[in-house]
Amino acid sequence: MNKLLTTASFNKFCLLIFFLGLALVSGVHISDSLAADPNAFNRLMKPKSERNPPPAKDGIHDPQNETTFVLQPPREQFSTLPTGKSGNYVDWVKALEEGKISPRYDLTDPSVEPVVMDLNIVREVKGSMPNVVYPHKQHTEWLDCSNCHPAIFIPQKGANNISMASIILGEKCGVCHGKVAFPIADCRRCHSSKKE
Amino acid sequence: MLIKRLQQMLTSKILDLNNNASSTIVGVLISTLCFHLPVLASDAAVKNKNLNVNSPQDKQDSIIGTSVSSNKSELIEKILYNSSVTKRIESSENEKAIALLEEARKSYLESAKLLEEGRKDAADKKLDDSLRLLQTASSYVTDPNREETIMRQRYEQLGEMFVTFREAYDRIEISNDIDTDSSLDNEHLHNLVAQANEFERNKNYSQAAATMEEAVNLLKMALSTALDKKTIIHEFRFDTVEDEYRYEMEVNQSYIKLLKFILDNLDRSSDRYALIENLLQRNDQILAEANLHVTSGEMKSALASLEQGNIELMRLIRSNGI
Secondary structure (H helix, E strand, C coil), X not given: XXXXXXXXXXXXXXXXXXXXXXXXXXXXXXXXXXXCCCCCCCHHHCCHHHCCCCHHHCCCCCCXXXXXXXXXXXXXXXXXXXXXXXXXXXXXXXXXXXXXXXXCCCCCCCCCCCCCCCEEEEECCCCCCCEEXXXXXXXXXXXXXXXXXXXXXXXXXXXXXXXXXXXXXXXXXXXXXXXCECXXXXXXXXXXXXXC | CHHHHHHHXXXXXXXXXXXXXXXXXXXXXXXXXXXXXXXXXXXXXXXXXXXXXXXXHHHHHHHHHHHHHHHHHHHHHHHHHCCHHHHHHHHCCCHHHXXXXXXXXXXXXXXXXXXXXXXXXXXXHHHHHHHHHHHHHHHHXXXXXXXXXXXXXXXXXXXXXXXXXXXXXXXXXXXXXXXXXXXXXXHXXXXXXXXXXXXXXXXXXXXXXXXXXXXXXXXXXXXXXHCCCEEEXXXXXXXXXXXXXXXXXXXXXXXXXXXXXXXXXXCCCCHHHHHHHHHHHHHHHHHHHHHHXXXXXXXXXXXXXXXXXXXXXXXXXXXXXX
């Protein structure tokens, strides 16, 4: 009987050690993966619950400054805008189309209208991914040509070498996408033209 | 020591202010003083605590606090009474700015009194008020030198944009499928550029920038009209194997850059770190191999090696969750 108890206790002890070891190993893995989150730098890829925090908690505004608390919290403002699937969950293009927002094009002169260019650039890509469509219209409704040309993109066929790695590192499209425009994880928004 | 160095640094900035008045520098100084000094003070406090383990903490904090406040006070005194910014405000006819400067000086004097009484927190608050008032006063009076610099830079920037858009327009004009007839008044454009250059020669940068902007806008409108509702296809096609090799090489470099970024965020002892490092070494070998092919003129083999290397790197990037 005593021997049986001892064997049972030993088995329990082994089981405990096994689970402890398992917990430790998985703990290490979890902490490793958290520390090495490759997308940690991508501000718009935070979990949904952490998106659009109030100004004092967004890491941009100064929480010591009283006027920070005067600013409207994004979640309150965004509640009236069309929703998107990623980023800050606002479909900004739709919001502009529907007239829900009317951003000022010129900082000093509110009467200035944008020079909208309705031009699509289809960029063929290597491999099986669909080709990329770059719509100038949606961009020029917000931005001036000089925001991108010539510093980020040379307006000439074949003059720009773009790779996903460079975008992830914040170059080319990555100057805005993943920072203030929708994140690059939303592949099909750009890779939208099927290959023939 | 740290504070002393900062003081020297700021004093040299003040001397700069005397030479070249700039409201931006005042802004930078203000933010430096308001936000960085307390941080530097606490940094110094930590260092001092380590050096003088036996001295009472409260006394230590108090000494450091007073020294920071008095340094800050001296600097602000110099800005308020002996800087080109204040001279600019005083010599202007802007009553609002002059009144604000007076208020700033008053606030400074009050802070000096409070500091003498040992009320360093209240003194510090008054000093910050004084700086804010000075900054507001400075913003009411334009700095002509700074204005000129901004306008000159704007003119140069617009000049670059003009060249870029002109080249883009000329390129589409040459292509057969896009009609650019009557969308651009070349003579008017030419005159505008000539005028802008003339203004620039006469150092009238403000007019030069405005005229050049008009020229750039004309080009933008012409481009917009010529390309309206068009689709341009950028084919994935290379004229020569050398071009494709160059493309693959640039892709390879961007992958390496990204993998090194991933490495920087990984624990050195992790398996993943070792795996990435191994594959980066393997990539070096592939590059060397490809280079050998290039030197022996076997471009197709060089390209094939590089492409294979890029596929491996891409897999590695994807396996790391990107």
